Amino acid sequence: MRATVIVMPKESVLDPQGVAVREAIKHQGLQGVKEVRIGKFMEIELESGADEKDLHAVCRDLLSNPVIEDYRLQVHP
Amino acid sequence: MRATVIVMPKESVLDPQGVAVREAIKHQGLQGVKEVRIGKFMEIELESGADEKDLHAVCRDLLSNPVIEDYRLQVHP
Numbered sequence: 201m202r203a204t205v206i207v208m209p210k211e212s213v214l215d216p217q218g219v220a221v222r223e224a225i226k227h228q229g230l231q232g233v234k235e236v237r238i239g240k241f242m243e244i245e246l247e248s249g250a251d252e253k254d255l256h257a258v259c260r261d262l263l264s265n266p267v268i269e270d271y272r273l274q275v276h277p
Numbered sequence: 278m279r280a281t282v283i284v285m286p287k288e289s290v291l292d293p294q295g296v297a298v299r300e301a302i303k304h305q306g307l308q309g310v311k312e313v314r315i316g317k318f319m320e321i322e323l324e325s326g327a328d329e330k331d332l333h334a335v336c337r338d339l340l341s342n343p344v345i346e347d348y349r350l351q352v353h354p
Contacts, residue, residue: 247309
């Protein structure tokens with residue numbers, strides 16, 4: 201089975217990397233860009249039968265910083 | 278409109294960050310993990326009417342390093 205995890209900065213948290221990329225995109229000529237937010241994308245390959253609860257624990261304790269980041273977990277059996 | 282871009286290391290490229298996270302997950306008790314690959318996830322908010330071709334150019338020239346990374350672009354009108 202396969203799980204994908206997306207970790208993004210919370211809406212209320214400044215994302216300076218995203219701001220820098222937004223300005224770079226504008227500089228490249230794409231004027232219509234309003235906001236860019238940058239996070240992490242993780243693909244996890246697992247033996248079948250892993251518990252989704254355990255995966256949530258891994259996301260919370262290891263893959264994200266819950267103070268400033270949210271995560272989205274998707275499990276593909 | 279909104280675009281999301283996923284940038285991942287190519288299959289043939291070593292991902293030491295992914296290996297480190299795999300070992301950390303095993304250490305946390307989830308033994309069934311076989312492989313972890315880590316990339317970037319970008320959400321781009323745009324004024325409507327942006328050309329998908331221009332977005333591909335931004336992905337290729339700015340958001341990814343085509344020597345070692347692949348990107349996936351999804352446009353949500």
